[in-house]
Amino acid sequence: MNFRRLKYFVKIVDIGSLTQAAEVLHIAQPALSQQVATLEGELDQQLLIRTKRGVTPTEAGKVLYTHARTILRQCEQAHLAVNNVGQTLGGQVSIGLAPGTAASSITMPLLQTVRAELPDVLVYLHENSGAVLNDKLLSGQLDMAVLYERSPVAGISSQPLLKEDLYLVGTRECPGQSVDLAAVAQMNLFLPRDYSAVRLRVDEAFSLRRLTAKVIGEIESIATLTAAIASGMGVTVLPESAARSLCNAANGWMARITTPSMNLPLSLNVSARGSLSPQAQAVKEILLSLVSRPALENHELQLVS
Structure with missing residues (x-):
């Protein structure tokens, strides 16, 4: 396979259009189409499906796209590593962050x-759900990601960072410093969709206690969730760092869920299919040092040994 053809193929899939x-x-479309045809001939597989709306990868195309990105x-990392020998580290490092995680509190200290320490390194921060972040790690679009991890993911190397307890957050009728899950079952709940780590943990706890949650809305946006809680229409369940942030924004209260006690592990994920560039490794070490600082423990986060 030709390196240039792989680069062309990845760009076509990213954009979704041969023309664009x-x-x-900066290549003529017929010439680009010929490059794709040659690649398909080399692999004896159709890689793209052409429609009036553009192009999408076939299953074989998706497999090639993942490997091509890696x-x-x-190759880019090798080029940078060679150029950085004896020089100050430089280049871009991309980090994924799950919204509302404890990692959000170290964003500014990290930058x-x-x-x-690394003035020639450009940090790119991307917020998204855990599933999307893992996909971007596998496709090579991110160097690392900090997210709540519930189970192992194929192709992902996960390093435990800390654990966060789950809290109930609301603005009306505060139940006190702690609350039983049975009491939560009587309240109107705003929760994220069922693929999120928080929702999976909450659903699991309700199921084990043979309780039914009164979910009146599913909200992904922290801003929208804050508005919903501030309105008093319902309450929500969040990890402590996110709970504190929403509580302050909505002028509300937060209560630790104690029966049963619930927590989520925060992890630093990287792709298991390749090694980090020197600059990404250096940023990773800075991130790990910040997460382990006593400042985070002030929020009663449980460090994972």
Whole structure:
């Protein structure tokens, strides 16, 4: 396989259009189509499905896309590593963050520390759900991601960071510093969709206690969730760091769920299919040092040994 063809193929899939990809790559569309045809001939597989709306990868195309992203990224890392020999580390490091995690509290310290210690490194921060972040790690679009991990993911190497207790957050009729799950079952709940780590943990706890949650809305956006809780229409369940943030924004209260006690493990994930670039490894070490600082323990987070 030709390195240039792989680069063309990845760009076509990213953009979803041969015409637009040709413009971005500064190559005539017929020539680009021929490059794809040659690649398909080499692999004896159809890689793209062409429609009036653009192009989408076939199943074989999806497999090649994942490997091609990894290959291209490794080549880029090799080039940077060679250029950085004897020089100050530079280049981009991309980090995924699940919204509302404890990692959000170290975003500014991370940027400040990297700026001070690695001035030629550009940090790219991307917020999204855990499932999306893992997909981007596998496709080579992210170097690392901090998220709540409930189970092992194929192709992902996960390093435990800490655990966060789950709290109930609301603005009316505070139940006190702690609350029983049976009492939560009587309240109107706003929760994320059932694929999120928080929702899976909450559903699991209700199921084990043979209780039924009164879910009146499913909300992904922290801003929208804050508005919903501030309105007094219902309550929500969040990890402590996110609970504190929402509680302050909505001028509400938070109560630890104690019967049963519930927590979520926060992990640092990287792709198991390749190694980190020198600059990404350096940023990872800074991130780990920040997570382990006593400042985070002040929020009663349980560090994972």
